Structure formats: C-alpha cells, structure tokens
Amino acid sequence: MSSAETANVVESAFDVQRIRQDFPILSRSIREHKLVYLDNAATTQKPQPVLDTLARYYATGNANIHRGVYLLSEEATAAFDLARGKVQGLLNARAAHEIIFTRNSTESINLVAQSYGRQNLGSGDEVLITHMEHHSNIVPWQLLCEQVGARLCVAPIDGRGTLQLDEFERLISPRTRLVAVVHLSNSLGTVNPVQEIVRMAHARGVPVLIDGSQSIYHMPVDVQALDCDFYVFTGHKLYGPTGIGVLYGRESLLEQMPPYQGGGDMIRSVTFEKTTYAELPHKFEAGTPHIAGAIGLGAAVDYLLRVGLEGIGRHEADLLAYGTNALSEVKGLQLIGTAPKKASILSFVMDGAHPHDIGTIVDSDGVAIRTGHHCTQPVMDRFGVPATARASIAMYNTHEEIDALVKALEHVRETFTV
Amino acid sequence: MSELRDLYQEVILDHNKHPHNFGELAGADRHADGFNPLCGDKLVVYVNLHGDTITDVRFEGSGCAISKASASLMTDSVKGKTLVETRELFNRFLNLVTDGDVADDDEALGKLAVFSGVRDYPTRVKCASLAWHTLRAAVEDRHDVVTTE
Numbered sequence: 001m002s003s004a005e006t007a008n009v010v011e012s013a014f015d016v017q018r019i020r021q022d023f024p025i026l027s028r029s030i031r032e033h034k035l036v037y038l039d040n041a042a043t044t045q046k047p048q049p050v051l052d053t054l055a056r057y058y059a060t061g062n063a064n065i066h067r068g069v070y071l072l073s074e075e076a077t078a079a080f081d082l083a084r085g086k087v088q089g090l091l092n093a094r095a096a097h098e099i100i101f102t103r104n105s106t107e108s109i110n111l112v113a114q115s116y117g118r119q120n121l122g123s124g125d126e127v128l129i130t131h132m133e134h135h136s137n138i139v140p141w142q143l144l145c146e147q148v149g150a151r152l153c154v155a156p157i158d159g160r161g162t163l164q165l166d167e168f169e170r171l172i173s174p175r176t177r178l179v180a181v182v183h184l185s186n187s188l189g190t191v192n193p194v195q196e197i198v199r200m201a202h203a204r205g206v207p208v209l210i211d212g213s214q215s216i217y218h219m220p221v222d223v224q225a226l227d228c229d230f231y232v233f234t235g236h237k238l239y240g241p242t243g244i245g246v247l248y249g250r251e252s253l254l255e256q257m258p259p260y261q262g263g264g265d266m267i268r269s270v271t272f273e274k275t276t277y278a279e280l281p282h283k284f285e286a287g288t289p290h291i292a293g294a295i296g297l298g299a300a301v302d303y304l305l306r307v308g309l310e311g312i313g314r315h316e317a318d319l320l321a322y323g324t325n326a327l328s329e330v331k332g333l334q335l336i337g338t339a340p341k342k343a344s345i346l347s348f349v350m351d352g353a354h355p356h357d358i359g360t361i362v363d364s365d366g367v368a369i370r371t372g373h374h375c376t377q378p379v380m381d382r383f384g385v386p387a388t389a390r391a392s393i394a395m396y397n398t399h400e401e402i403d404a405l406v407k408a409l410e411h412v413r414e415t416f417t418v
Numbered sequence: 419m420s421e422l423r424d425l426y427q428e429v430i431l432d433h434n435k436h437p438h439n440f441g442e443l444a445g446a447d448r449h450a451d452g453f454n455p456l457c458g459d460k461l462v463v464y465v466n467l468h469g470d471t472i473t474d475v476r477f478e479g480s481g482c483a484i485s486k487a488s489a490s491l492m493t494d495s496v497k498g499k500t501l502v503e504t505r506e507l508f509n510r511f512l513n514l515v516t517d518g519d520v521a522d523d524d525e526a527l528g529k530l531a532v533f534s535g536v537r538d539y540p541t542r543v544k545c546a547s548l549a550w551h552t553l554r555a556a557v558e559d560r561h562d563v564v565t566t567e
Contacts, residue, residue, distance in 0.1 A: 031421075352435075354482035356457040357426075360539060364422040372457055386458030386480055415426050416434075416483070 014311030022047040033366025036401045041392035053299035083298030092222040097280040100247040105213040106136040108232035108247035111260040113140040123149035131157045132185040135375040161188035161337040179208045183215035187374040188337030189345030240300030244293030261286040312395045346391040355389040362408035424535030434483035439493035443476040452552030452564040463552040489549035
C-alpha cells in the first residue's frame with residue numbers, strides 16, 4: 001500500500017455520521033427544525049459514553065473518595081485517580097500529580113494568579129497577556145496586580161486578529177514575571193504560536209501559562225513538547241461534564257506554590273498551632289472534589305482519543321474552510337478574525353443587522369450560534385464592533401449544517417432589507 | 419417563523435432603520451446612560467421637563483433592532499406625558515413584554531403593543547426595556563450607568 005493510500009484509509013476512518021449517532025441531543029428538534037448546534041466554543045454536546053459513565057457512577061459507584069476503607073470508596077477513589085491519569089495522558093504530562101482538578105479554566109487561572117502570582121510578584125512587576133484574551137485570562141491578573149502593585153501589559157494584535165509577535169517579544173521586560181496567553185482565541189479563532197511564545201519567554205526566564213479552553217478539543221496538546229509551565233482547560237468544552245476543569249502545572253513550580261484554598265483533603269496534619277499540607281496534587285484540591293465530573297471527563301478523554309484528534313482536526317479544518325467561503329459570499333457579511341492560522345471559529349457581523357437579532361432569527365431555523373462580546377470586550381473594541389455573531393465548529397458538525405446556517409442568514413437579510 | 423414575525427413586526431423594523439427622536443438633545447435638563455452588557459447595547463436618553471411634564475425626549479446610541487425600536491417608540495409615547503403617566507405606561511409595557519398580562523389592543527399602550535412578541539423571547543426582554551429603565555434614571559436624575567443585569 002502506498003503512503004497516499006494509507007492516508008486515505010486513515011481519513012475515511014473519520015465518519016461524521018457515525019459520530020453523530022453517539023450524541024443523542026443532535027437528533028432533537030428546535031422550533032420544528034433539526035437542531036444545528038454551532039455554539040461549541042461555549043460548550044460542546046456530550047456523547048453517550050460520557051452520559052453512561054455519569055449515570056453508572058451515581059447508580060452503582062457513588063462514594064466519597066480517599067480514606068474510605070470500604071470497597072465502594074476504594075472503587076470511587078480508583079476511578080477518580082484513573083481519570084487523572086487519562087488527563088495526564090491527553091496532555092502528555094510527566095506525572096499524574098501535575099494534573100490538578102478544578103471547577104473550570106477560570107478557577108485554574110485564579111489558582112495560579114493567587115498562589116503562584118502572590119508568591120512571586122511584587123510592586124512594579126509585570127504580567128504579560130495578549131489583546132485577544134478571554135476575560136477569564138484578564139480579570140484574575142488585574143485582581144492580582146491590584147493586590148501586589150504589579151502591572152498588566154498587553155501585546156497587540158493586527159487587523160486580522162494575529163498576535164504581533166515582535167511586539168510581544170519586545171514587551172517581555174526584566175520586570176515580567178509571568179506570561180499568560182490563549183492557545184486558540186474564542187472570539188477570533190486565531191491559533192497562537194505558543195511554542196514560539198514559550199521559547200521567547202523562557203529565554204528571559206519567564207514562566208508561561210497557556211489557556212487551552214478552546215484548543216484542547218480541536219488539536220493534540222503535548223505540554224512537554226510545548227515546555228509550558230501551566231496549561232489550563234475546562235471539561236465541558238471537551239465533550240465532558242460542566243463543573244470540572246484542569247490545571248496542568250510543572251511539578252517544580254507546583255511544589256513551591258502555597259495552597260489556593262484550605263480545607264479537607266489538602267492537609268497532612270492539622271493542629272491549632274500548625275498545619276502541614278498534603279503532597280501534590282491534593283495540596284490544591286481542598287474539599288470533596290467533583291468526583292463524577294472527573295470520572296465523566298475521563299470518559300470524554302477516552303472518547304476524544306478514540307475518535308482521534310488528527311481526524312477531528314482534519315474534518316474541522318475542512319468545515320472551517322468551507323464555512324469561511326460560504327459566509328464570505330453572504331452579502332453584507334464581514335468576518336471578524338481572519339488570521340492565517342485559525343481553527344473552529346467563524347465570528348462575523350452583518351450590515352444593518354445587530355448580532356443579537358441575527359442570533360434570534362437563525363434560532364427560528366433551529367441554528368444555535370452565540371452572539372455578544374464572547375467575554376472578550378477588548379477584542380470587540382479593537383475591531384470597533386459592539387458584538388459579533390459566532391458559529392463554532394466541533395467534530396460532529398457537517399457541511400449540511402454550514403449550509404443551514406447560510407440559509408438562515410438569508411432570512412436575516414430578508415428581515416432587515418425593508 | 420410566525421413567532422419570529424410577531425417579534426420583528428414591520429413597525430419595529432421601520433423604527434430600527436429610521437428611529438424617531440434620534441440624536442443628542444443639546445442642553446437637556448436631564449440625561450442618563452444605559453448599557454446592556456449581554457449584547458453591548460449602549461444608549462443615552464435625554465429629557466426636558468416642564469414641571470412634571472416631559473416636554474421633549476431624545477435618545478442616541480447603538481443596539482439591536484428591538485432595543486432601538488423600543489427607544490424610538492418610547493420617545494414618541496412619553497412626549498407630553500406627566501411623570502406619573504410615564505411610570506404607569508412603563509409598568510404596562512413591562513407587563514406586556516414579560517407575562518403578557520396586558521391585551522395587545524390595550525389602548526393606553528398605543529403603538530407600543532407591537533412589542534407583544536417579545537414575551538416569547540425571554541432573553542430579549544432586556545433589549546426592549548433598556549430605554550425605559552434609562553428614561554427612568556434620567557427623570558430621577560441618576561448618574562450611574564443603568565444596566566439590565
């Protein structure tokens with residue numbers, strides 16, 4: 001078999017219709033239309049194996065973890081630990097204890113800001129971010145800066161939504177103590193050159209946090225190859241449950257960081273005089289965690305890897321190119337975010353139609369998209385728009401669904417061409 | 419589609435495109451800023467008062483069709499009304515766009531009845547009511563930004 005034939009075999013292994021059957025919600029109807037779900041950047045739908053895992057855990061495996069000496073608790077602990085191992089595998093982290101379970105990306109970033117940040121930043125120090133960050137990668141740093149008297153610096157983006165890398169590099173100053181940057185922009189679709197960013201920052205001894213909320217379900221991520229210091233994501237965008245998120249941290253940094261929250265599970269011993277803290281990862285996991293969420297996330301990771309991120313990436317890139325062409329041909333439509341390296345996101349505005357009206361009208365055709373500032377108000381300001389409409393693609397979307405969006409947008413034009 | 423036609427009635431689309439009383443009211447007695455963080459709608463409502471009567475009212479800003487048309491029709495409806503009458507009309511309008519407790523042909527509402535379709539779209543109630551909340555802040559001489567959150 002030639003290599004071209006091999007590639008074909010791999011490609012045909014990705015069967016979107018087969019995948020769609022795994023997602024029960026995709027067969028429901030919305031306002032008498034077939035649901036066309038294109039709000040994946042907000043949250044993705046859940047495949048049957050994840051739903052089954054959650055139901056099975058509560059039906060037959062529910063117990064609190066750690067320290068229980070009975071079988072049920074031992075099983076739940078084992079399942080929870082197994083889920084951590086699955087996330088470790090997904091990210092190719094060196095050790096399972098470098099994976100900290102949180103509620104979501106937001107909590108992961110706040111953990112780093114309040115633990116690492118308060119320990120390592122002082123008056124006059126700087127945190128460097130980019131203009132395309134989600135509010136969750138802006139506000140935690142603003143809070144930190146207020147607390148310690150540090151300064152938030154912002155690297156600019158150009159008119160297509162690409163990070164100006166030379167400016168970014170120039171902004172890494174002797175006072176920069178941390179770089180925090182999004183991997184894939186949720187409002188523009190820009191894929192940032194994170195490897196290059198890490199290299200630039202490390203050359204000046206500055207650690208890097210990557211917000212992988214959007215990237216994690218579209219592309220393979222290897223934290224060792226990236227050499228990043230922190231990587232955060234949330235479970236519900238990775239076809240898993242809400243309420244469970246992940247912080248990957250380099251062991252040497254996590255070891256030195258103080259706890260973020262105090263409570264049960266995160267201690268070694270407690271007396272009123274002195275408390276000593278537990279080993280990683282427990283030091284950062286105070287209280288009963290979202291056990292079912294972690295186990296459900298583990299099932300989602302299994303599902304994602306079984307389908308295969310390479311195939312998913314190819315399919316989504318194909319849809320993105322198809323959607324970019326199709327939307328470009330809609331009269332009066334302007335895409336916001338046209339960087340050369342993009343994934344998943346089609347953000348746009350239309351002449352004479354406010355994004356909010358676009359969202360309501362396409363919904364009447366069963367098409368679910370997001371409208372608003374997408375928690376990236378500085379991006380909206382940069383492009384001079386109050387809001388955008390945003391379609392975002394996931395593994396189960398099809399060309400027909402892009403066609404349905406375009407058709408629905410024609411209804412928007414008809415409505416507003418009075 | 420029929421619910422959608424109820425929402426985007428011709429009158430609303432027309433006021434969206436050609437809003438009445440649009441633009442700054444120079445030297446206005448009162449004004450207030452309104453902001454809907456959900457969709458980024460921003461508007462300013464200007465009011466001139468003679469005693470208890472609204473003698474002139476204008477607005478400017480950007481927003482979705484529902485919020486712009488609502489501001490436009492509001493200015494038409496409250497001009498010449500007393501503050502008590504305006505408050506009464508606001509309450510009637512809120513009832514119309516939320517629980518639908520008010521008949522669509524309620525005479526007191528006049529043209530505002532075109533917003534009856536909003537009640538089927540709970541997320542859009544804020545769009546329809548932003549101008550009214552901002553008007554209330556203006557006549558009460560409040561200077562904090564009104565938000566719908």
